[in-house]
Amino acid sequence: MPFPSLADIDALTGEFASRKSEAAFLQHRQTQIQPLLGFTLVFCTLFYLAFALTDLAALGFGTDFLSLLAARMLVALTAGSCAWLAYRRRLRVRALRLAASLSEAVALGCFMLVATLRPAEFHWHAMSLAIMLIVVYLYIPNSFVNAALLAFASTAILLVLALRLGRMSHADVITMSMLLVLANAFGALAARRFNRVSREEYRAQIELQHAAERDHLTGCHNRRYLHDSLMRTGTRHAGLCVVLCDIDNFKRINDTWGHADGDEVIRSFARLLGAMTRDGVDSVIRYGGEEFLAILPATSLEEGIAFAERLRTRFAASATPSADGRDSILTTASFGVAAAGMRGDGAAPLLQDLISAADKLMYEAKRSGRDCVRAMHLA
Numbered sequence: 001m002p003f004p005s006l007a008d009i010d011a012l013t014g015e016f017a018s019r020k021s022e023a024a025f026l027q028h029r030q031t032q033i034q035p036l037l038g039f040t041l042v043f044c045t046l047f048y049l050a051f052a053l054t055d056l057a058a059l060g061f062g063t064d065f066l067s068l069l070a071a072r073m074l075v076a077l078t079a080g081s082c083a084w085l086a087y088r089r090r091l092r093v094r095a096l097r098l099a100a101s102l103s104e105a106v107a108l109g110c111f112m113l114v115a116t117l118r119p120a121e122f123h124w125h126a127m128s129l130a131i132m133l134i135v136v137y138l139y140i141p142n143s144f145v146n147a148a149l150l151a152f153a154s155t156a157i158l159l160v161l162a163l164r165l166g167r168m169s170h171a172d173v174i175t176m177s178m179l180l181v182l183a184n185a186f187g188a189l190a191a192r193r194f195n196r197v198s199r200e201e202y203r204a205q206i207e208l209q210h211a212a213e214r215d216h217l218t219g220c221h222n223r224r225y226l227h228d229s230l231m232r233t234g235t236r237h238a239g240l241c242v243v244l245c246d247i248d249n250f251k252r253i254n255d256t257w258g259h260a261d262g263d264e265v266i267r268s269f270a271r272l273l274g275a276m277t278r279d280g281v282d283s284v285i286r287y288g289g290e291e292f293l294a295i296l297p298a299t300s301l302e303e304g305i306a307f308a309e310r311l312r313t314r315f316a317a318s319a320t321p322s323a324d325g326r327d328s329i330l331t332t333a334s335f336g337v338a339a340a341g342m343r344g345d346g347a348a349p350l351l352q353d354l355i356s357a358a359d360k361l362m363y364e365a366k367r368s369g370r371d372c373v374r375a376m377h378l379a
């Protein structure tokens with residue numbers, strides 16, 4: 001999961017400047033965005049249709065009224081279909097934004113037709129557009145840029161129509177322009193603030209989750225993650241291998257070099273383990289003080305042993321520089337490897353059984369003189 005920084009929030013839009021962070025944020029919010037888009041579109045469409053009454057009052061029953069009714073039905077059809085999609089289908093964020101932009105563009109376009117056919121009421125049209133702009137900026141979930149472009153374009157078109165068709169005084173045109181500029185400025189500022197606050201909230205949530213699931217010293221997952229995530233969800237892999245690693249004679253390292261250097265040895269072991277495991281596939285957990293657990297899905301016992309042997313030789317050969325930089329700390333580690341395939345009843349192997357077996361095997365490696373691998377296959 002990408003870890004976004006506050007500096008990554010764009011000053012103009014309030015969205016993450018990095019595509020990766022923004023995509024992760026939108027993905028995280030998707031389950032909220034979908035029903036929100038659906039609800040807002042339905043809500044706006046009902047009002048849009050209800051306002052056909054004002055067409056009837058202004059124009060009477062005739063061709064112009066029917067044209068506007070058809071336009072309003074088109075808005076209802078577009079927004080209704082988009083709302084249905086938002087409720088019923090699992091859409092990608094890009095598709096949701098397309099649905100939002102399309103509904104907004106059709107509604108604003110039809111609104112311009114209303115203004116054209118009812119040229120005596122530009123004061124009301126300006127007020128209605130001001131309200132619609134707030135809805136576009138704040139209520140219909142869309143990107144800041146899409147919302148701003150639609151808002152600017154519809155403001156410009158209404159002003160041109162007012163100048164050409166509305167028989168308005170200069171004072172009225174100026175007041176109308178100011179009102180629409182105010183609605184745009186307020187809408188954009190409020191959208192920017194909302195975007196920023198929701199991204200700060202998301203970042204704090206990710207940070208908390210990270211702190212709750214990770215070990216502070218090494219950045220590896222902790223036992224809470226092992227119990228709450230891995231053990232609770234279980235494994236869906238037919239074959240699973242677990243490697244328990246324990247740094248040898250670690251007490252002596254602390255006693256000889258001090259705790260700060262001991263910490264550095266733990267960190268360098270964690271770095272090596274992280275570099276040798278597969279990103280997004282394997283899990284590395286700091287299981288105890290100087291004990292680590294590697295959970296390797298879809299890995300056979302032979303592959304697990306080969307992995308542990310590579311790790312053992314590389315760690316034994318890599319020296320950690322002491323804090324004063326004058327010496328190098330060399331040590332070894334012992335490993336217990338347990339693997340299992342699909343069980344007789346067709347169920348996946350139990351992680352807890354594999355960890356218990358790997359723990360026993362690791363102690364066997366310690367008893368056999370340390371710096372070695374002990375392994376077994378669970379039936």
Ligand SMILES: Nc1nc2c(ncn2[C@@H]2O[C@H](COP(=O)(O)OP(=O)(O)OP(=O)(O)O)[C@@H](O)[C@H]2O)c(=O)[nH]1
Binds near residue numbers: 252
């Ligand atoms: N520096 C440091 N030491 C730690 C940390 N966590 C645990 N320890 C120390 O690690 C040592 C582990 O010692 P033991 O369990 O006796 O094991 P060992 O000395 O490695 O001996 P074997 O495991 O039998 O090879 C203890 O002295 C703990 O205080 C840590 O985060 N940092």
